[in-house]
Amino acid sequence: MSEATNAAVGVRVDGHVLIVSIQRPQVRNAVNMAVAQGIAAAMEELDANPALHIGVLTGSGGTFCAGMDLKAFAYEGVEPAIEGRGFAGLCEAPPRKPLIAAVEGHAVAGGFEIVLACDMVVAARGASFGLPEAKRGIVASSGGLMRLPQRLSANLAMEMALLGDPISAEQAHAWGLVNRLVEPGQALAAALVLARAIDANAPLAVAASKQIVQGSRNWSDAEMFERQRPIARAVNGSADAREGAAAFAQKRVARWRGC
CATH class of the missing domain: 3.90.226.10 (2-enoyl-CoA Hydratase; Chain A, domain 1)
Known part of the structure; x- marks a missing residue:
């Protein structure tokens, strides 16, 4: 500390x-x-x-x-x-x-x-x-x-x-x-x-979730999925996303790398 x-x-x-x-x-x-x-x-x-x-x-x-x-x-x-x-x-x-x-x-x-x-x-x-x-x-x-x-x-x-x-x-x-x-x-x-x-959750996913929750207040129904897509895609394609799935399958604690 x-x-x-x-x-x-x-x-x-x-x-x-x-x-x-x-x-x-x-x-x-x-x-x-x-x-x-x-x-x-x-x-x-x-x-x-x-x-x-x-x-x-x-x-x-x-x-x-x-x-x-x-x-x-x-x-x-x-x-x-x-x-x-x-x-x-x-x-x-x-x-x-x-x-x-x-x-x-x-x-x-x-x-x-x-x-x-x-x-x-x-x-x-x-x-x-x-x-x-x-x-x-x-x-x-x-x-x-x-x-x-x-x-x-x-x-x-x-x-x-x-x-x-x-x-x-x-x-x-x-x-x-x-x-x-x-x-x-x-x-x-x-x-x-x-x-x-x-x-304890994945830092990339946490930060992106905050970004979407805040940003979506100003998104119209017509554009909201398009506005969300690049933010979510960047996280869902990350090494941490693969680690999260592997940790779930292997019944262990995930080891997040923030990338």
């Missing part, structure tokens, strides 16, 4: 899993430029390093993220966005590989938009999610208003966006926004269990 940090963001590798933690608990992990730079660098490493198959993003000190650091913005005048990646170095360009949010405490405003940029969510009981921007006279412009209707019904997404009130982790789980609901303090551990279970 290796570890690295830029003071605002901690990064460590556990097997094939990249664990990224926002390290500003004194301000409820609010995002400043250092956080955005740290997350952006971690996402670039996740996608570029073939030894990494999946990421987990969390916060420190019992909370996930309270959004943008408004004090830092007021004094420094710099919005914590990275060119090409957007707010928090993530919201406009999530990684190609799967990313799980492990949520304790608050995930509100930009913090909730970070969660929505992830592919799956593990949350502790007592955590809360929300887009309070309408209460402050602004718009949640880092993807929250566009991604929320992809996760919830249009009516529920509209209610959250217009009312601005937070919802509990229990409600988010009931609505299908949270994949797994766990006891307080267990979100990261449970997210790692989920990550390792996914990591």
Whole structure:
């Protein structure tokens, strides 16, 4: 296991899993430029390093993220966005590989938009999610208003966006926004269990499956199979595909090579 940090963001590798933690608990992990730079660098490493198959993003000190650091913005005048990646170095360009949010405490405003940029969510009981921007006279412009209707019904997404009130982790789980609901303090551990279970599958197939699930939202019925075909063909013709079939036939654990 290796570890690295830029003071605002901690990064460590556990097997094939990249664990990224926002390290500003004194301000409820609010995002400043250092956080955005740290997350952006971690996402670039996740996608570029073939030894990494999946990421987990969390916060420190019992909370996930309270959004943008408004004090830092007021004094420094710099919005914590990275060119090409957007707010928090993530919201406009999530990684190609799967990313799980492990949520304790608050995930509100930009913090909730970070969660929505992830592919799956593990949350502790007592955590809360929300887009309070309408209460402050602004718009949640880092993807929250566009991604929320992809996760919830249009009516529920509209209610959250217009009312601005937070919802509990229990409600988010009931609505299908949270994949797994766990006891307080267990979100990261449970997210790692989920990550390792996914990591047991073929990395090429996992990455391609994410690509198809996400991309197909914008594919018409007429074009969807044509759009899927080259992605699936590249994986189904791989050495890992042959290994998967052989391992099944021989009743053994597959040895994935990522090619």
